[in-house]
Amino acid sequence: MSGPLRLGVNIDHVATVRNARGGEYPDPLRAAKIAEEAGADGITAHLREDRRHISDRDIDRLMDHLTVPLNFEMAATEEMQQIALRHKPHAVCIVPEKREEKTTEGGLEVAREENRLAHYLAPLREAGCRVSIFVAADKRQIEAAHRIGGEVVELHAGAYCDAHAEGRFDDRDREFAALREMSQFAHSLGLEVHVGHGLTYDCVQPVAALPEVMELNIGHFLIGEAIFMGLDPAIRHMRGLMDGARRSEYRSAI
Ligand code: PXP
Numbered sequence: 001m002s003g004p005l006r007l008g009v010n011i012d013h014v015a016t017v018r019n020a021r022g023g024e025y026p027d028p029l030r031a032a033k034i035a036e037e038a039g040a041d042g043i044t045a046h047l048r049e050d051r052r053h054i055s056d057r058d059i060d061r062l063m064d065h066l067t068v069p070l071n072f073e074m075a076a077t078e079e080m081q082q083i084a085l086r087h088k089p090h091a092v093c094i095v096p097e098k099r100e101e102k103t104t105e106g107g108l109e110v111a112r113e114e115n116r117l118a119h120y121l122a123p124l125r126e127a128g129c130r131v132s133i134f135v136a137a138d139k140r141q142i143e144a145a146h147r148i149g150g151e152v153v154e155l156h157a158g159a160y161c162d163a164h165a166e167g168r169f170d171d172r173d174r175e176f177a178a179l180r181e182m183s184q185f186a187h188s189l190g191l192e193v194h195v196g197h198g199l200t201y202d203c204v205q206p207v208a209a210l211p212e213v214m215e216l217n218i219g220h221f222l223i224g225e226a227i228f229m230g231l232d233p234a235i236r237h238m239r240g241l242m243d244g245a246r247r248s249e250y251r252s253a254i
Contacts, residue, residue, distance in 0.1 A: 005208055005246050006041035007239055008071055008196075010219025015053035017223075028054065029061045031223075031231060036068050038235035042090070044196075044217050046073035047083065050099055056083070063087050071132070071217065076108075076120050084124055091130040093154060093217075094121070103220075104197065107136035107156045110144040118148040125149060132194060137175075137182035146189045153186045154194040154217065155179055157207060161198030180210055187212035201225075201241060208245035216242065 014031040018024070032043045043066055045054045062070055069090030074080035075097035084092050094117070096108045110117060110133060121131050132152035133145040145153050160175035183193045195207050196217030207213060218238060225234035 005213065005242050006215040007039065007235070007242060008042040008044045008194075008215055008217040009035040009040040009222060009235060010044040010046070010073075010196075010217055011035065011223070012044075012046050012053045013220050013223040015055065015058060019053060028058050029065055032062060032066060034231045035235055036066070038232045039239045040068060040235060041215070042069045042071050044071040044073055044093070044219065046095065046104075047080065049075060049077065049079070049097060059083070059087060063089065072129075073134075076113075076117060081120065081124065084129060085127055088127050089129060091132055091152070092124055093132040093134055093152075095134040104134065104156075105158075107138070107141055108134055108145075109141070110135060110148065111140050114144050114148055121149055125151075134196075137178040139182065139185060142182060142186045142189070142191070146186075146191055150191065152192040152194055154196050154215075155182060155186070156197050157195050157199055158197040160207070161200065161203050164203040165198075165200070176206055179207060183210050183212040201238065204238065204241055205245035208242040 011028045011031045014026050014028040018026055035043060045062060047054050047059055071091045071093055072084055072089040073093045073095050074084060076094050094108055095104050096106060125131055130152060131150050132154050133150040134154045134156060135141040135145055137155045142153055157179060160172060160179055163171035163175055186193045192214050193212045194215040194217060195213050199216060199218045200221040208216060222234050222238060
């Protein structure tokens with residue numbers, strides 16, 4: 001019997017559309033409030049170094065007005081640490097960041113930077129933020145995330161989702177097996193397991209059915225679907241698929 005599965009809605013791309021023209025709309029806070037109503041258990045926002053989507057003011061407003069927890073996605077830089085310590089969000093999710101990338105391309109290279117990251121994270125933990133580390137489904141990185149004091153690992157689902165979308169079924173099955181095995185492994189270390197990046201209606205259910213997975217963070221696809229059906233139904237449909245997958249009849253099929 002698996003526990004409840006939370007949905008974190010990432011609102012970055014509401015800000016992407018706003019910033020394409022400048023000005024005030026569409027408003028990421030308004031999207032976040034609709035997401036709360038539609039059943040999101042949390043809101044995720046990534047304040048990038050180049051501020052290409054979410055702005056500092058968006059974070060101020062989210063902190064002031066959200067009733068569900070904010071998962072503050074950030075690179076492990078001094079600037080972001082100061083911002084996180086000022087706001088003390090419910091959770092910080094540490095991600096790799098490259099200026100030239102379109103989106104977060106891979107997991108954090110934790111093993112190579114273990115000492116620096118352990119020191120970096122300590123004040124965030126002391127401030128009461130739950131520390132999540134975004135990693136590939138890779139044993140070495142998960143072990144390192146555990147050693148540096150991460151409480152949560154978010155496994156990068158991008159390779160699984162891309163293979164699914166492109167019909168590369170052998171790759172998809174291999175990537176899914178890695179997510180399944182590494183969610184079991186992370187759970188056995190005492191880490192809470194989240195999964196995110198690239199999830200859609202078509203590929204969410206096998207991941208949602210993994211009993212060790214406690215939270216899915218989903219953004220780009222939902223904001224895209226909102227263009228066609230509205231944000232509230234887009235989120236409710238995703239919630240329904242997740243909840244359906246959590247039921248035992250689906251789980252017995254994987
Ligand atoms: N989780 C993390 C750590 C991410 O970096 C992202 C993308 O910003 C997401 C989840 C959401 O991914 P997507 O927008 O592809 O659903």
